[in-house]
Amino acid sequence: MSAPVQSLLREPWPDLASQREAATFGIWIFLASELLFFGGLILAYAVCRIGHPHAFMAAARETDIVYGTANTAVLLTSSFAMALAAQASEREARPIVIRACLAATAALGCAFLAIKGFEYADDLRKGLWPAGDFALPEPGARLFFALYWVMTGVHALHLTIGIGLVGRLTIRGGGPHLRLRDNPQAEVTALYWHLVDVIWIILYPLIYLPGRAG
C-alpha cells in the first residue's frame, strides 16, 4: 500500500474502501438524527400554524423575501461547489482544484451568514423579536417569530460548524499533514454541508412564502 493512502487510514480499518464505507454510513446515521431534530421544530411549526392560520400568514408576510430568496440561491450554489470539491477529491484531482472548490464553498457559507445578519438587523429594527414591544397585534404572530428565530438561529449555528469543517480542510489541505485526494473526510464534510442546505430548502417555503398572495 502506498504511503499517502497509509497516512489516511485509521484504526481499525484494513483498507481505505472499508474506512470510507464506515465513515459514510456513520455520517448518514448522524444526518438522519439531524432530520429528526429539525423535524421536531417543523412539527411545532405545523401545530402552531394549524392553531393560528391567519396570524401565521400575516407574520410570514413580514419576513423579507428578498433576503430569504437570495440566501437560498447562495446556499444552493455553495452545495454545487461542495459537490465539485467532493467529486474532485474522490477522482484524485489536483489538490489546488479541490481546495479552490472548498474555499468557494466556505466563502458562500460566510456570504449566507452575512446576508442573514443584515436580515436579522432589519427584523430587529421592525420590532419582530417576539418580546416586549412586538410589532404585530395577532397573538399567533409571536409564535411564528419565536419559531423563526429558533429555526433560522439553529440553522445558522449548523452552517457555522460547516464553515469551520470546510475551512479546516481548505487550510490544512495546503499543508503536508492533510491529504485531500481520496480523503473520506472530504465526502463526510460534503454530506453534512448538503444536509444543512436541504434543511434550509425546507425552511424557505415555511418561513418566507406564506401569505404573499392577495
Next chain:
Amino acid sequence: MSAGPSGAERPRPLPLLRDLSVWAALMGLLALSCWAAYWPLGPITTAIGLGIAAIKAGFVAAFFMNLKRGTPLLRLTGLAGFFWIAILFALTLSDVLTRL
C-alpha cells in the same frame, strides 16, 4: 459506489455538465417557488411551496449527496430518518387535527 482505486492512473473527469444542470434546475425551481407564492390559489399555495422544496431536496440528495449511486444500506439509513419523522408527524397530527 466508487469502483475502488481503479482510476488511480487515469483520473476520471469531473461530471461538470451534470452538476451544472442540477444547479440550473435548482435555481429554476427556486424562482418558480418564489413566483408561485404570489399566485392567488388559497390553501394549496403552501402545498406547492413544499412540493417544490421536496423536489429541490430530492435533487440535492440524489446528485450532490450521491444517494442515486449509494449502496442500499445508505439509502435505508436516509429513509429511516424520514420513517421516524413520518411517525412523529402522523401521531401528533392525528391528535391535533381531530381536535379542531
